[in-house]
Amino acid sequence: xxxxxxxxxxxxxxxxxxxxxxxxxxxxxxxxxxxxxxxxxxxxxxxxxxxxxxxxxxxxxxxxxxxxxxxxxxxxxxxxxxxxxxxxxxxxxxxxxxxxxxxxxxxxxxxxxxxxxxxxxxxxxxxxxxxxxxxxxxxxxxxxxxxxxxxxxxxxxxxxxxxxxxxxxxxxxxxxxxxxxxxxxxxxxxxxxxxxxxxxxxxxxxxxxxxxxxxxxxxxxxxxxxxxxxxxxxxxxxxxxxxxxxxxxxxxxxxxxxxxxxxxxxxxxxxxxxxxxx
Numbered sequence: 001x002x003x004x005x006x007x008x009x010x011x012x013x014x015x016x017x018x019x020x021x022x023x024x025x026x027x028x029x030x031x032x033x034x035x036x037x038x039x040x041x042x043x044x045x046x047x048x049x050x051x052x053x054x055x056x057x058x059x060x061x062x063x064x065x066x067x068x069x070x071x072x073x074x075x076x077x078x079x080x081x082x083x084x085x086x087x088x089x090x091x092x093x094x095x096x097x098x099x100x101x102x103x104x105x106x107x108x109x110x111x112x113x114x115x116x117x118x119x120x121x122x123x124x125x126x127x128x129x130x131x132x133x134x135x136x137x138x139x140x141x142x143x144x145x146x147x148x149x150x151x152x153x154x155x156x157x158x159x160x161x162x163x164x165x166x167x168x169x170x171x172x173x174x175x176x177x178x179x180x181x182x183x184x185x186x187x188x189x190x191x192x193x194x195x196x197x198x199x200x201x202x203x204x205x206x207x208x209x210x211x212x213x214x215x216x217x218x219x220x221x222x223x224x225x226x227x228x229x230x231x232x233x234x235x236x237x238x239x240x241x242x243x244x245x246x247x248x249x250x251x252x253x254x255x256x257x258x259x260x261x262x263x264x265x266x267x268x269x270x271x272x273x274x275x276x277x278x
Contacts, residue, residue: 001020001021001022001045001048002020002021002022002025003018003019003020003021004018004019004020004021004058004092004093005017005018005019005068006088006089006092007088008063008084008085008088008089009084009088010063010071010073010076010081010084010085011073011076011081012071012072012073012076013072015063015068015069015070015071016068016069017060017061017062017063017068017069017085017088017089018060018061018066018067018068019041019058019059019060019061019089020041020042020045020048020058020059021048021056021057021058021059022048022049022051022052022055022056022057022059023048023051023052023053023054023055023056023057024056025056026056027055027056028056028095028096029054029055029056029099030055030056030057030058030093030095030097030098030099031051031055031056031057031058031098031099031100031101031276032058032059032060032086032090032095032098032099032100032101032110033047033048033057033058033059033100033101033102033106034060034062034086034100034101034102034103034105034106034107034109034110035059035061035062035065035066035103035105035106036103036104036105036106036260037104037105037141037145037199038065038145038182038193038195038199039065039103039182040061040065040066040067040181040182040194040195041059041060041061041066042059042066042177042181042182043059043103043178043181043262043263044057044059044101044263045059045177046174046263046264046269047101047263047264047269047272050269050273051273051276054276054277055099055276056093058089058093058095060085060086060089062082062085062105062106063076063077063081063082063085064077064195064196064198064199065194065195065196065199066181066182066194066195067194070196070198071196071198074196074198074199074201075201077196077198077199077201077202078202079108079109079112082105082109083109083112083113086109086113090120095120096120097120097121097122098120098121098122099121099122099123099124099125099276100113100114100121100123100124100125101125101127101263101272101276102124102125102126102127102129103127103128103129103260103263104127104128104129104234104259104260105129106127107125107126107127107128107129108129108133108213110124110125110126111124111126111129111131111213111216111217111220112213112216114219114220114221114222115215115216115217115219115220116219119221121222122222123222123223123224123225123275123276124220124222124223124224124225125224125225125227125272125275125276126224126225126226126227127227127260127261127263128227128228128229128232128234128235128259128260128261129234129235129260130213130217130226130234130235130236130239130240130242130243131212131213131214131216131217131239131242131243132210132211132212132213132214132239132242133210133211133213133234134210134233134234134236134239135208135209135210136233137233137234137259138203138208138211139208140233141203142200142203142208144164145199145200145203146197146198146199146200146201146203146204147197148192148193148197149192149193150186150188150190150191150192151190151191151192152190152191153191154179154180154183154185154191156191157179157183157191157192157193158175158176158178158179158180161175161178161179161182162175165178166229166231166232166257166258166259167257167258167260167261167262168229168254168256168257168258168261168262168265169256170262170264174262174264178262181194182194182195217243217246218246220246222248223248223249223250223275223278224243224246224248224249224250225249225250225251225252225271225272225275226240226243226244226249226250226251226252227251227252227253227254227261227263227268227271227272228240228251228252228253228254229253229254229257229258229259229260229261230253230254230255230256230257230258231256231257231258231259232257232258232259232260233258233259234259234260235259240253250275252268252271252275254267254268
């Protein structure tokens with residue numbers, strides 16, 4: 001595993017985006033793994049190791065998450081900036097084309113990128129996100145995103161994360177991995193989640209409603225694998241079936257998981273690998 005970073009320009013100045021990467025650094029076959037709203041690139045360590053024999057796997061931390069810089073103006077958190085940061089990151093990697101695995105927010109980002117004329121995205125995996133994001137799921141997310149709870153120990157933070165994360169069954173080592181890379185210990189000795197509470201700004205701009213991404217979805221040209229947690233409220237069965245009708249779209253349902261599968265289980269990894277290497 002290696003680390004990299006690049007300076008990106010937003011509406012109110014520069015910020016640094018950091019990533020981890022796996023595989024040969026000169027491999028022209030690049031896979032980008034983009035995380036969910038409050039998560040970070042280290043969520044993909046298991047998947048990255050499994051694909052490093054074939055790809056240069058790059059796992060960025062979005063602005064305000066993980067080890068990337070927080071933004072001064074919280075209103076800048078949104079897809080226009082994330083798309084701009086992605087283009088800058090791909091340029092820094094000298095990546096002319098990429099395959100893309102995106103969980104939730106990272107999947108929307110991949111969909112928007114894949115919908116652009118001349119897109120660099122070749123194959124797209126949408127992990128538990130679809131062409132419509134339901135209002136009810138957004139309302140659930142709004143109940144916790146942006147809060148900054150403090151915990152006396154990493155164990156307490158992990159326990160809190162387990163209590164609200166419908167990721168499905170995981171081993172103790174997997175839960176610890178998921179907790180330790182999205183947490184930090186501050187000067188006061190307290191443990192907190194490693195993301196800027198300001199990422200909640202888009203949820204505070206007015207009443208929430210369904211987000212219709214069908215125009216972007218219809219513009220995606222390449223093959224797509226849609227991964228759905230069987231209990232997900234963000235990617236419902238109805239939305240999944242609508243997406244299945246698009247030519248070149250495959251669906252893989254993960255039992256015993258909600259929003260979102262972590263792609264750490266061998267069966268989940270195998271499904272993604274089989275699609276990408278087809």
